[in-house]
Amino acid sequence: MPGLAVGADEGGHSRAVRMALVAAVLVAVVLIWEGAKWLGGDPWRLHNTLFGIRIDYEHTPPFHWPIASDIALPHIWVILAAFVLPYQRFGDPAWLVLLEAALYTFREALVGFVLGALLGLGLGIVFVRSRLLERAFMPYVVASQAVPLITIAPIIVIFFGNAWTSVALISAYLTFFPVTVSALRGLRAADPRAFEYFRSTAASERQMLTKLRLPAAVPYLFVAFRISAAAAVVGAIIGELPNGLQQGVGGLILQSSQYYVTGPERLWATVIAAALLGLACVGAVALAERLLTRGRYRTVSA
Amino acid sequence: MNAVVELVGSSKTFGAGRAATVALQGIDLSIGVGEFVSLIGPSGCGKSTLLRLIGDLIPATSGEVRVNGKPAAQARRGREYGIVFQAPVLMDWRTVDRNVELPLEISGVPRAERRARAAAMLKLVELADFGGRYPWQLSGGMQQRVAIARALATDPALLLMDEPFGALDEMTRERLNLELMRIWRSTGTTVVFVTHSIPEAVFLSGRVVVMSARPGRVTRVVDIDLPQPRTAETRNQERYFELVTTVRAALRAGGADAAAAEAEGLGTEPADAERIVAEGLA
Numbered sequence: 265m266p267g268l269a270v271g272a273d274e275g276g277h278s279r280a281v282r283m284a285l286v287a288a289v290l291v292a293v294v295l296i297w298e299g300a301k302w303l304g305g306d307p308w309r310l311h312n313t314l315f316g317i318r319i320d321y322e323h324t325p326p327f328h329w330p331i332a333s334d335i336a337l338p339h340i341w342v343i344l345a346a347f348v349l350p351y352q353r354f355g356d357p358a359w360l361v362l363l364e365a366a367l368y369t370f371r372e373a374l375v376g377f378v379l380g381a382l383l384g385l386g387l388g389i390v391f392v393r394s395r396l397l398e399r400a401f402m403p404y405v406v407a408s409q410a411v412p413l414i415t416i417a418p419i420i421v422i423f424f425g426n427a428w429t430s431v432a433l434i435s436a437y438l439t440f441f442p443v444t445v446s447a448l449r450g451l452r453a454a455d456p457r458a459f460e461y462f463r464s465t466a467a468s469e470r471q472m473l474t475k476l477r478l479p480a481a482v483p484y485l486f487v488a489f490r491i492s493a494a495a496a497v498v499g500a501i502i503g504e505l506p507n508g509l510q511q512g513v514g515g516l517i518l519q520s521s522q523y524y525v526t527g528p529e530r531l532w533a534t535v536i537a538a539a540l541l542g543l544a545c546v547g548a549v550a551l552a553e554r555l556l557t558r559g560r561y562r563t564v565s566a
Numbered sequence: 567m568n569a570v571v572e573l574v575g576s577s578k579t580f581g582a583g584r585a586a587t588v589a590l591q592g593i594d595l596s597i598g599v600g601e602f603v604s605l606i607g608p609s610g611c612g613k614s615t616l617l618r619l620i621g622d623l624i625p626a627t628s629g630e631v632r633v634n635g636k637p638a639a640q641a642r643r644g645r646e647y648g649i650v651f652q653a654p655v656l657m658d659w660r661t662v663d664r665n666v667e668l669p670l671e672i673s674g675v676p677r678a679e680r681r682a683r684a685a686a687m688l689k690l691v692e693l694a695d696f697g698g699r700y701p702w703q704l705s706g707g708m709q710q711r712v713a714i715a716r717a718l719a720t721d722p723a724l725l726l727m728d729e730p731f732g733a734l735d736e737m738t739r740e741r742l743n744l745e746l747m748r749i750w751r752s753t754g755t756t757v758v759f760v761t762h763s764i765p766e767a768v769f770l771s772g773r774v775v776v777m778s779a780r781p782g783r784v785t786r787v788v789d790i791d792l793p794q795p796r797t798a799e800t801r802n803q804e805r806y807f808e809l810v811t812t813v814r815a816a817l818r819a820g821g822a823d824a825a826a827a828e829a830e831g832l833g834t835e836p837a838d839a840e841r842i843v844a845e846g847l848a
Binding site for chain 2: 467482
C-alpha cells in the first residue's frame with residue numbers, strides 16, 4: 265500500500281498494543297534481573313518503619329553467583345536511586361550531570377552525523393555517476409568499516425589534535441558507511457520507465473539527479489539515517505575515550521568504570537543515559553522522516 | 567514536407583553476433599500532421615520498439631528516423647514530443663499538478679506560467695479538482711489521464727502513446743478512448759498509438775499499421791474511413807465491425823506469413839515490403 269511513511273508498522277497493531285509490548289519486555293528484563301539476584305545475589309535486609317508498621321525483613325539467597333552480586337548487578341532500585349543522588353561527592357544530582365554530558369555528546373554526534381551523512385550521500389552520488397569510481401573505491405569504503413573503530417580513534421586524535429573535532433570525525437567515520445550503501449541503492453531505485461520518461465524530456469544529468477534520483481532515494485536514505493543516528497552516538501562516545509574529554513558521556517563512562525567498585529550503579533546509570541541518548545537521536549530521525557515523507561512514499565524494507 | 571514522423575528503412579537489432587535479435591527490419595512509415603496512427607501487432611513484433619525509435623529512447627541500428635523533419639535525436643533534445651507509457655510513471659512524491667508541471671520545470675518555464683499551464687491541462691483531462699492530490703490517491707484511469715496531461719503540457723507537435731490503456735479494465739478503457747478522441751480533436755496533436763487491441767485501434771485511428779513478428783515489420787496499413795468525430799455511436803456502425811474484421815484478418819495473414827517464412831527459412835517477401843512503402847507514403 266503506497267503512501268505510508270517508511271517503516272510505519274503495517275502489522276495491524278495499534279499504538280497502544282505496541283507500547284504495551286515494549287513495556288512487557290521491560291518488565292520481563294526487570295523480573296529476570298531481580299530474579300537472578302533473589303536466587304544468587306548478595307543477602308540483603310529491609311529494616312525500616314513504614315506507616316507506623318515496623319518492617320524487619322532479611323533475605324539470604326540460596327545460591328551464590330558472582331554475576332548476580334551487588335558489584336556486578338546492582339539492584340534496579342539502587343540504579344534508579346543513583347540518578348537522583350550526586351554523581352560525585354557533594355556534586356550535582358546524577359541526572360543533571362548525565363543530561364549535561366548527554367547534550368555535550370549529542371552536539372559532537374550531531375556534527376559527526378551531518379558530516380558523515382553528507383560524505384555518504386556525496387560518495388553515493390559520485391559512485392552512481394561513475395561505475396569506474398565505484399569499482400575503484402567501494403572496496404576501501406567497505407574495508408574502512410572492517411577496521412575496529414577503537415584502533416582508528418587514537419590515530420584520528422593524533423592527526424587532528426583538537427579533541428572536539430576529532431570526536432566529531434570519529435562519529436562521522438561510523439555514520440557515512442550506511443548512508444553510502446543506502447544512497448547507492450536508493451539513487452538507482454527509481455522505476456526504469458521513469459528514467460525513460462526523463463530521457464524523453466531531454467532532462468540534464470543534474471535534473472535527473474535532483475528531480476528523480478534524489479527524491480526516489482529519500483526512503484532509502486532515511487533507513488540509513490536511522491542506523492547512522494545510533495552509530496553517530498556510539499562513535500562520539502568512543503571518540504571521547506582516547507581524547508580524555510571529561511564533559512561527555514564517554515568521559516563519564518571512563519570515570520565511573522574507574523570507580524566502579526565504590527559505586528557500580530553509577531556506571532549502569534551512565535550506560536542507561538547513553539542508550540537513551542541513542543534512542544532519542546533515532547527517534548528524532550524517525551520523526552523527521554514522518555514529517556517529510558508522510559503520504560508520499562511507498563514503504564521500503566530496510 | 568509536412569510529415570511529422572518519417573521512417574525510411576529503419577531497422578533495430580538488439581545484441582550482436584549469434585545472440586543478435588532483429589526487432590525491426592526495413593520499416594518505412596510516414597505520418598502526417600494531425601494524423602492519429604495506431605501500431606498493432608502480436609507481442610514481439612517490435613511496435614513498442616518502433617515507438618522508442620521515434621522518441622529516440624533507443625537508437626536505430628540503420629535507416630533514418632525523422633521527427634518534424636529533424637533527426638529523432640535532435641527532436642528529442644528539442645522536446646518536440648510528449649510520451650505516455652503503459653504505466654502512468656508518475657512521481658510519487660509530487661502532487662498531481664506538480665507532476666504535470668514536471669516537463670515544464672525541466673525545460674525551464676517560469677513558475678507562474680507552469681502553474682497556469684498545468685491547471686489548463688488538468689482541466690483538459692477533466693481532473694481540475696485533483697491537482698493537490700498525490701498519485702496514489704487516484705484510480706489507475708485517473709493516473710493515466712494525469713500522464714496524458716503531463717505529456718501534453720509542453721504543447722508538443724507529436725504525442726507518443728505506448729499501450730496507455732493496456733492495464734485498465736474494458737469499461738475504463740472505452741471511456742478513456744472517447745476522452746482521448748475529444749482531447750485529440752481539441753489539441754490537433756499528431757498521435758502515434760501502440761496497442762494490441764483491435765477495436766481500440768479501429769475506433770481511434772485514421773490509419774492502423776499492422777505489424778508482424780520475427781523480424782518485426784509492417785505487413786499492412788489499413789485506412790480507417792469512419793467519420794469524425796468518433797463517438798460512442800461509432801462503435802455501433804456496420805463499417806466499424808467491417809474494419810475490425812479487416813484488421814483482424816490482416817493480423818492473421820501477417821502471422822501466417824511469418825510462420826510460413828520461418829518454416830521455409832525465408833525472409834519477408836520483397837513484393838509485400840514494396841506495397842507497404844507505397845501505402846505508408848501515400
